[in-house]
Amino acid sequence: MSLTDLKSVPEPVVQTAELIGHLDEVFESGFGRLSSANLQTLASLAASFAGTPLAEPLDAAIAGLGRSEFVDRHFAAIAAARAAAHGAMHDALVAQASVALGRPRAELEALADTPGQAAPPRAAVLLESVRQWLMELAIAGFANLEVGALLPFQATLDAIMAEPALVRHAALLSGFLDELLTVFPAHGKPEVPRLRWADLWTRSMVLSLAPPTPAATREVKGELRVFATDLRQHDHVVSLVAFGALHEAGKPARVVRTQVSAFKVDVLQGDDLAGLLNEVGGKLLEAIAGGQGLKISGMLLHATGDLVWQEARAEVLPAKLKLAEEAAAVLTSPTALRPSARPEDRHPAVVEELVWLPGDGYAAVGKEARELSLGGQPFPLAFERWPSSDDLLAADLAGSKGLVALLRFDGGRWSLQPVMIDKGKPVPRMIGTGLQAVRGKAKGGNLATLKERAGKLLRKKS
């Protein structure tokens, strides 16, 4: 295995990124006033999809937008094309990483369709409102947004939050709206994170094209051994992602990913996160803090290797595990199944290839932890992803005995994000190990105060 082979980026990835970069200029200035350069960009986008199922709707969309026909199917076609271009980049990058790591790429598990509950009719109406709002953003252009055009969406978002079938939409859209409102109203010329907002716009549009349908899953029974974690959050959602080895009877161990998330407000952070996540994943936090396994029975596993976390179907096991050994074994096995992404979710930003680096394979460089030395060769660390938590510090790298990292592609280059560092102690260093201990401290804190207010006021309102 040689991560250092990842110094160059495949040529098609570079070209696609360039095409998307030009498309995003249109998002910044707005589809409402297309310049001749914009029209040329849209034409080359269409040309790159010639002969694919997207060619026809895309041609129609570009012709229509050129005539100022602002209808949502045109914007849906643009979103689908942009997402497909990122999907192709994702696949090329995963293929490159798989060669460098000397292992087959992770595949979706073949699962029979499971009957499940369809989204209620109300969901379709709400998603239509989302598409309408997204269309207005794109017509105006990110650089020209006015706060008056952003605020009415809050009412739609409130209704989406109240609809459990749209939880994914709520998490994404609340984060997107937060960011827009942080910049607007702006004095002077606002600095627009073009690529990022076009990504969030595209994700939102693709997710809102049709009400969500139940995904195929299977019930699993066995033992989960969590060996790495990552924390993701914006002002209104916090999410703890846990990666672990799943041992099922009669099957080789595989890697799964599970995620517990809670809605929140900006003022809730630090210790309050423990209180928020405890409600949905208390046993997961307990197992992470103690370096213990979890007996699970009847939890649902998606084809992507995502385990739907259900507290009632988990039981913390008493034995302390050797998690570094566990991670090393399952991550270096060429045949162990690993998590992946659904085709419609594929994007360079969701590439997170789990790798195990043994202690003699790397060395820490400098205090700032901007890079690792891999056999004398520098390799970038995703330093902007270090969590602001004492559970996992850049200083833990020095003298460590091995680590688990997510191999990521961000800002046009590969980097490693350490998500577990083995210091030779029973419980490895990873984010979330400290959360269980502060669960009790949350009492009387901000979370308790706001919950109490909510209990009184929201009951009064309804």
Place this chain on the structure above:
Amino acid sequence: MLPRARKVQKVPFVELYAGRLQGVVSSGSDEERVYVSYFEAGTGNFYCSTNNNRPCGGLRGSPCKHLIELINEGVLQYGPARVVAYLGLQQAEPDKVKSGAELVRFIKGGPHKVEAGMVFSRFLTYLQYVSVAPTGVPLPDMAWFVR
């Protein structure tokens, strides 16, 4: 991450929104009563009333104690630089600001009534977030939100 953690006991809600620093301040004396207060960006206008639209008795041409508490907590929550920029307080020097109260002298407007309901409904929206059930389903889009 916020510049500094703040406690929500006295000021349960503060936000920079729709061109205002606005929020809800608990009454010192009455547990059940809250004041709704705001400073407007640009004009520097401000107001304080109960959530039933009764004007605050402390508001006599200059900001009352609730408004001072509001801006203090606003600066704790967002940091002086963001509050100064948002309110457009050109004369203020954010690096030297230790508490929000020091910013009051740069606010040039006067009392100007807005419906308390507008701000109060934002507070209810805010509280709605802590009332939504947490979830164990995969949320792949959270990959974009890293801090």
